[in-house]
Amino acid sequence: MKERPISVRTRELLSQYGIQLKKSLGQNFLTDPHVLDKIIQAALLTEKSGVIEIGPGIGALTERLAETAQKVVAIEIDNRFIPILKKLFENESRVEIINEDALKVDLNNIINEHFQGADTLHVVANLPYYVTSPILVRLLEQRLSLTNIVIMIQKEVADRLKATPGTKDYSSLSVLVQYYAEVREVAHVPSHVFVPRPQVDSSVVCLTLRKKPEVQVLHEYEFFKIVRAAFAQRRKTLLNSLHSNLLSAFSKKEVEGWIAEAGIDPKRRGETLSLQEFAALTEVIHRNRF
Ligand code: SAM
Numbered sequence: 001m002k003e004r005p006i007s008v009r010t011r012e013l014l015s016q017y018g019i020q021l022k023k024s025l026g027q028n029f030l031t032d033p034h035v036l037d038k039i040i041q042a043a044l045l046t047e048k049s050g051v052i053e054i055g056p057g058i059g060a061l062t063e064r065l066a067e068t069a070q071k072v073v074a075i076e077i078d079n080r081f082i083p084i085l086k087k088l089f090e091n092e093s094r095v096e097i098i099n100e101d102a103l104k105v106d107l108n109n110i111i112n113e114h115f116q117g118a119d120t121l122h123v124v125a126n127l128p129y130y131v132t133s134p135i136l137v138r139l140l141e142q143r144l145s146l147t148n149i150v151i152m153i154q155k156e157v158a159d160r161l162k163a164t165p166g167t168k169d170y171s172s173l174s175v176l177v178q179y180y181a182e183v184r185e186v187a188h189v190p191s192h193v194f195v196p197r198p199q200v201d202s203s204v205v206c207l208t209l210r211k212k213p214e215v216q217v218l219h220e221y222e223f224f225k226i227v228r229a230a231f232a233q234r235r236k237t238l239l240n241s242l243h244s245n246l247l248s249a250f251s252k253k254e255v256e257g258w259i260a261e262a263g264i265d266p267k268r269r270g271e272t273l274s275l276q277e278f279a280a281l282t283e284v285i286h287r288n289r290f
Helices: 006-016 033-043 060-068 079-088 107-114 129-141 155-161 172-180 220-232 238-245 252-261 275-289
Strands: 049-054 071-075 095-098 120-126 148-154 181-189 202-209
Touching: 033 060, 033 120, 033 148, 033 181, 033 202, 049 060, 049 107, 060 071, 060 079, 060 120, 071 107, 079 095, 129 148, 129 155, 129 172, 148 155, 148 181, 155 172, 155 181, 155 202, 172 181, 172 202, 172 220, 172 275, 220 238, 220 275, 238 252, 252 275
Parallel strands: 049 071, 049 120, 071 095, 120 148
Antiparallel strands: 148 202, 181 202
16 A cells, blocks of 8 residues: 655644644654655664654654664653654654653763663754754753764754855854864755745754864863854954953953964954864963963
C-alpha cells in the first residue's frame, strides 16, 4: 500500500487530537520527506550515534532519526504532543521523550543519563524560530561533546551564521558560531513545505564542532563581551562602540591606543573585524584593563 504523504498524516493527527498549532511556539511542521533525507544525511549518523532532538512536534523527524541512530532523546515543550509521541514510539526503546523547555533542561544530565554507550553525539532539529539564537548559544557555550549540530532555521539566520567580516549579515552571532564550529549550508527549503506555511524560507545548516576554537583566546568571557560591544551600534566606529558600550570608565585616548596596539585602525567599524582581530584586541584590552 502506498504510504500517505506526511502533510496528510500531520493534518489528520492534529485534527484527531484536536490540536491547533501555536505560532508563539514556532510550530511549523515539515512535510517534505526529501528535506528530512537531507537533514539525516548531513548529520552523518551511525548505529552508535546519540541524538538530541529539540522540538519533535508529532515526530516526523524523530522517526527518521530513530531508524539510524542508537538513541534519540527528543525534548518537546508542548505537552499536547506528548501523548502522540508516546504512542508513536511505544515499542521503540531507542526513543526517549522529555516534556521540557530546551532552554532550561540540563543537557549535560541528558548526555550522562542516556548516551553513555554512544560513539558520537549530535543535535538535530527543525528549530522553533523564536528561540534559534538562544538555543544555539546555549548548545555552543556549554561545550557539550557534540560532533555536529544539524538544524533547520530561517534562511536569514543561516546567512548570519556563515557571514564573513564586512558584510551586512556579519554579527556577534556569526563570530560566536564560527569560533566554535565550521558552518555549512546544506539545503535551501522553501516555505511551502511546512504546515502551516511560515512567512519566510528556511535553510538546513550543519555546524561541525571544532576540536579547538578557530582562534586562540585566553580570556573567552572578555572576548565575547568585546565582540558584543563592537557590534552594539553598527554605524559607529570601533573606537566609539567600544568606548560607549564597554570601556566608558577609560579615556577615549586610552581606548584608541589599545586598538592601535592590537594592529587595528580605531576608525574601522566593529563589523569589519575578523575573529583573529577580535582575539588580538581582547588580549591588549585584558592586559591594560584588568
Ligand atoms: N520537529 C517537527 C517537524 O520538523 O515538523 C516540529 C518542528 S517545529 C518548527 C518546532 C517544535 O519545537 C514544536 O513542536 C514546538 O512545540 C517545539 N518547541 C518550541 N519551543 C520549544 C522549547 N523551548 N523547547 C522545546 N521544544 C520547543
